[in-house]
Amino acid sequence: MSELPYTSNYPNTLPIWSQLQEHQAKVKQLHLREEFSKDPQRAERFFQKAAGIYLDYSKNLITDETIKLLTQLANDAGLPAAIKAMFNGEKINNSEERPALHVALRNQAAVPYKVDGTDVMPEVKAALNQMERFVWSIHSAQWRGYTNKRFTDIVHLGIGGSYLGPKVVSAALKPYWKAGLNLHYVANIDGTHITEELKHLSPESTLFIIASKSFGTQETIMNAKSAKAWFLRNGGLEEDVHKHFVAITANKQKAYNFGIREENIFPMWDWVGGRYSLWSTIGLPIALTIGIENFKNLLAGAYDMDEHFRTAPLDHNIPVILGLLGVWYSNFFNADSHAILPYDHYLRALPAHIQQLDMESNGKSVTHKGEAVDWSTGPIIWGGAGANGQHAYHQLLHQGTHFLPADFIMPLRTHNHIGDHHALLLSNCLSQSQALMQGKTLEEAKAELKAQGKTDSQIDELAPHKVIPGNRPSNTILFEKSTPRTIGALIAMYEHKVFVQGVIWNINSFDQWGVELGKELGEHIYQIITGENETNGQDSSTKHLIELFKKINNRI
Incomplete structure (x- = not known):
């Protein structure tokens, strides 16, 4: 296995890690409702725009000091060098001795991208x-x-x-x-x-x-x-x-x-991982349906995000900010899950793609050198189309016991203008992130019930059930319209976010050996079912279940 072309540090051994732990103890005492109340400029300060993507990250449990410390963590973990190594075609997938050069697939500049010295x-x-x-x-x-x-x-x-x-x-x-x-x-x-x-x-x-x-x-x-x-x-x-x-x-x-x-x-090509391959010939069905010019615009949008990621300062870099916020919650708030909530019917498949992108990339428990990690790595990614989830799992987001950061994603303009549908959709998107942030106090719940004419005993009984703690973080990710260019930028943004987190955690985001084991065992079991192999070596559970299948399907 090759050495990484950049220095990779164990994050929890860095001095900045303990500083972030101390800082978290202060931040967790804050409430976002109060932070917004005392700082009218908060939304403007924690806002970035690039490649047609607008990111409002003001509803996160952060202060200016948090961003400063997280940026220092990125620097100390070697992120700038890692970004450079990826774009240079270095073998950052060191367990498979390969580059991860999907950025070459959407390269719009007249510059070479080399693999083993050859321009691809x-x-x-x-x-x-x-x-x-x-x-x-x-x-x-x-x-x-x-x-x-x-x-x-x-x-x-x-x-x-x-x-x-x-x-x-x-x-x-x-x-x-x-x-x-x-x-x-x-x-x-x-x-x-x-x-x-x-x-x-x-x-x-x-x-x-x-x-x-x-x-x-x-x-x-x-x-x-x-x-x-x-x-x-x-x-x-x-x-x-x-x-x-x-x-x-x-x-x-x-x-x-x-x-x-x-x-x-x-x-x-070997230097393109499957979950990063839609920009390649794997995108043929996309090109057939939307046309080659629109496919090229998709590539151009991804390139716009690539250039932003490659050149923007870390504290103004959208994928870096998102990645660092993910580390902040995974490693300092013990969040083990992250929700992807697209408020766009056309983007209803996005959570499943990000799920594979993130969990297959960063679902790792050893470092680049093969040593066991003792810090949390990739979170569980899940989600679904808004506003459907508001009548299902959003209850858990608002009042459950789990700490769940979320991304709200939405185009500002729609392809289908029907009355006020889109305005209502946006109001749902913004109100949900607002509700997660501000919540509802016991006093507010009591006042609400009193206004409804409830008795004192009814108020005392019902009010605790209506309390919503708030202070639950989310990002709001907007773009003008779902076009090939903005969709390209959006997906590239998440690709780079995942890479950022992998670098911080000192894991290889580009292999997937856990997937390979299932493939190997599956092939062996299939050979047993079809009679090409014996059941020797199988555990008793698997052997029994194979025999049950064969009996029910008359294969014995």
């Missing part, structure tokens, strides 16, 4: 040109199905980063979809998923994209085989497969053996 930009541009030609051929109907019909449906077969990233972007940009094309995603190995997606499709006008770096991902290849069998059962011939299947993979031979022609195999 010619390959990146060639892949983008290949995508452009392909998208044009579909949109112009130059490429048609085996009966000469235009394609009306695209089915993307992938899982993990090959699925969640493209899905969130294509959903977020639904207003930009090309008329006459429908996009479907199949990820789950459960046969019900692909069965339901294919029910109403015609093999004559359906195009399949198989996205698997190895062309061996168990779930994706099983779904690909089922899709091919469906195609052949319903009129297609083996010699027609190449007209309806394309691949995104690093294993050209396996794709070719499947029946896909070489010119329809799109490249993938």
Whole structure:
């Protein structure tokens, strides 16, 4: 395993760590309601704008001193050098001896990005040109199905980063979809998923994209085989497969053996992690639905955020601020969870993407050197579309016993102007963050009940139930409108936030060995179920459950 190209420190051994612990003891005595009351400029001071993103972080349990100390932590942990190393293509994924150079995929400047001394930009541009030609051929109907019909449906077969990233972007940009094309995603190995997606499709006008770096991902290849069998059962011939299947993979031979022609195999690179790959050829379904120019605008928005992250001072840097606030709550307030709350129907898939991005990246318990950490790392990420959650889990946010920071995310303008829907949506978004911040005191609850005509005994009985502690932190992240450029910036912002936290925690945010173990065991169990292997070595629980499955399905 290679050494990191920058100094990485154990955070809790740094002098600044103990200073932050002392500072937290003071800050936890403050109440945000009072801080806003005594400081009319608070919202202006704790506000940043970059790449079309507006960040209001004034509703956090922070003072000017907090930001100063957290910025010092970032410096002492080696964050500036780590940022430079990432953009320089250094092997910051040291357990796999690889760079993490997804920023090269959206590079808009005439500068090289090198991996092992070789500029990768010619390959990146060639892949983008290949995508452009392909998208044009579909949109112009130059490429048609085996009966000469235009394609009306695209089915993307992938899982993990090959699925969640493209899905969130294509959903977020639904207003930009090309008329006459429908996009479907199949990820789950459960046969019900692909069965339901294919029910109403015609093999004559359906195009399949198989996205698997190895062309061996168990779930994706099983779904690909089922899709091919469906195609052949319903009129297609083996010699027609190449007209309806394309691949995104690093294993050209396996794709070719499947029946896909070489010119329809799109490249993938080892220096791009799956959860960071939507900017690459993995974004092909995005480009097909919104058009290549809009896909390029998506890349440009991410580049805008990259440049902000790379050049802005740490205390004015949006991803850095968000990352440091996450460290502040995880390590000094013992928060083990973080809510992502998009108030935009088109962004309803965002929590699932950020969940993978954050938890797969920073769900680690050893340092870069493989030594056990004794500080908290990645939080549990969850959430859902507002305002639906207000009638479900927001109760826990407001009155539960858990300490839960949250991000409220919303476009200021909508693509769908219907009466005052959007104004009401914004009022819900702002009121929820306000309620989390200010809460409701016992005195306020009593006054409210008294105004309702309740008796003294009723007031004494009911008032405690209506008390809301407040002082619960949140960020408000706004942008003018959900466009390719702003969505690109938004997702890149979260990518960099995750990296910042990984650097502070001295963990590798770019490997995922926990995922690999499940894949290995899953393949072995599958071989046992299909009779290719014996149950020897299995624990009694797994062995018993395999036997139960085989009995119920007449496989014994």
